[in-house]
Amino acid sequence: MxxxxxxxxxxxxxxxxxxxxxxxxxxxxxxxxxxxxxxxxxEVGFSGGGLFGSEGAGRLVERLNAAAGAQQICYGWEIDSDLPGMTDYITPVTPSAPALRTPAPGATPLPTPAPGTPQSETEQRLRDTLAAEPGVDVGSNLGTGVDPRERPQECPRWVVFTADYYYDITEEEWTSVTQGIETNLPLQLSPSDLRQAGITEVDLLGDQANARLADAVGALPMIVAEKGAAPPVPQIDVQAPPAGDKISPPGxxxxxxxxxxxxxxxxxxxxxxxxxxxxxxxx
Amino acid sequence: MKHFVGGGLLAVLGAIVLAGALVSGNTSPRGWIGSHYSKVGNGVYRAPGPPTAVAATLTRKFKPSDRAYDPAGVFLRYPNAVVAVLPDGKGSRVLIDDVDRGYRRHYSYIGSRWGGPSGRASVFRGGGPGSGK
CATH class of the missing domain: 1.20.58 (Methane Monooxygenase Hydroxylase; Chain G, domain 1)
Known part of the structure; x- marks a missing residue:
């Protein structure tokens, strides 16, 4: 060569x-x-602790509060994340104008602490709840840390979404979840209602699990209305976004x-x- | 000869990946909604089923890039459209807008979640432990 x-x-x-x-x-x-x-x-968001972050929890509480006002039904969530290290909500979230107040004369009114007030009754209750069950995120239209099932005076009728996660420390992720819908309404509600709404177990274990959890809670009033147990929740008045606020670009x-x-x-x-x-x- | 085959296979594989990416970005239920639901206005349709069922059908047929369930309705985001499914009697009202108009129209529901200052969303954006590491 x-x-x-x-x-x-x-x-x-x-x-x-x-x-x-x-x-x-x-x-x-x-x-x-x-x-x-x-x-x-x-990495975006989730400041303020909890599964939804303070801003997300605030939005969820306000929307559930609007639904409670329209339907006279309390809505809440109890999610066992199986994460003892999950950070609590730094400041308890309460609705700005609670739609449901104590109906019976002489009953204990729902405390609405001033923002930043330390050691309020609500804050103490939240601490007690989370101390008793670490890793459990509880909330409702009455605020974070408030379980409507334990507030019969404000909430004679309630619907609560429950989820019990298993966190695999090897995989470092949620690998299974048992979900449910509890209610004292004369109504059959089950996870199949959420599946029929398009929120599946796969969604609750997927990339946007926290968003889907919020969706599962947020969908409850609509599901109840569709079953004829309450009127639909009215639409919010159209609100224009502030200057510079725009939809995020596609991924x-x-x-x-x-x-x-x-x-x-x-x-x-x-x-x-x-x-x-x-x-x-x-x- | 084997180099021609190797190069050809690589180019075909690339073309498949490229075509898949292009097609996935153009997913929009606009045409399907127009052919299956009654038009009642510009970008407004009436569906016979309740909102959750209609939203689930749309989600199954056309996977949205994001969703938002509110007590007052369901909102689906696609690359080229925002779809709102709202209660309307025993059925649903389906609204289709391009993304910017849809964001403005439904800002009360999806603001901060699908956008925000400079397009930076701040609510429910994390994956949580379910996202894997």
Whole structure:
């Protein structure tokens, strides 16, 4: 074999290796971008503790409060996260204007502590609840830490979503959940109602489990209304977003996959071109 | 010859991935809703079923990129549309908007959740322990 032939073969080999490594590095780079983008998405929010964060819990409590006012039914949640280290709500959330007040004369009114007031009755009750059952997130239209089943004066009628998670310390994730809907209404309610609404067990164990938990709780008044046990909850008046407030852009995953596809196509075409050049040289 | 086959397979694989990404980004129930429900206005339809059932049907047929269940209705987000399913008598009213208009119209329900200042959502964005590590 001549020297020029050897050099040509070496050049071909190097060229092929460059193409292969370019494709491999390109795909790895895009996958890293995909993972980083996903992680950044998950890191947003949840300040204030609990499963929903203070802002999420506040929104949920307000919406359940509106439903309670419209339907005269209390709605709540009790979620055993199986996470003893789960942080509690730093400040208990209460509805800004409770729709349901104590109906009976002489009954104990629902305390509405001033914001930031330490050691209020509500705060103490929340601490007691969480101290007794670490990792359990309880709340209702009356606020975080308030179980409507234990407040018969304010809540003669109630519906509570329950979920009992199993946290696998090896997998470091929730691996199973038992869900239920408890009520004292003369009505059959079960997890199948949530499944029929599109909220499945897979959702409650998935990437957006906390959002789906909030959805499961938020859907209760609608399910009750659809069964004819209460009127529908009225729509909120249209409120324009403040300046600069806009919908978040779609996730990057689609663009990363498009990038991976593009790199593979380009790599395949370059491979073919190199193969064609080589075969022409050898002919 | 084997190099032509290898390059061709790689290019075909890339084309499949590319096509899949392009198709998944264009998922929208707009046409399906228009052909299955009664139109009562511009982007407004009437469905015979209750909101939760209608939302579940749409979710099964066209996987949304996000959802929001509120006591007053269900909201589905797609890459090119926001769909609201609201109670309407014994049935549902289905509203379809492009994403910006839908966000403005339903801001009271989905503000902070699907967007926020500079498009940064702040509510229910974490995956929790269920998201895996």
């Amino acid at each position: 001549s020297g020029s032939g050897k050099r040509g073969k070496t050049a071909d080999t190097v060229g092929r290796q460059i193409v292969i490594w370019s494709i491999v590095l390109g795909v790895i780079g895009l996958i890293v971008v995909l993972v980083v983008a996903d992680n950044n998405d998950d 990057m995953a689609r663009y990363v996959w498009m990038g991976i596809g593009g790199v593979l196509v380009a790599g395949g075409l370059v491979w073919i071109v190199i193969a064609a050049v080589r075969s022409r040289r050898s002919a």
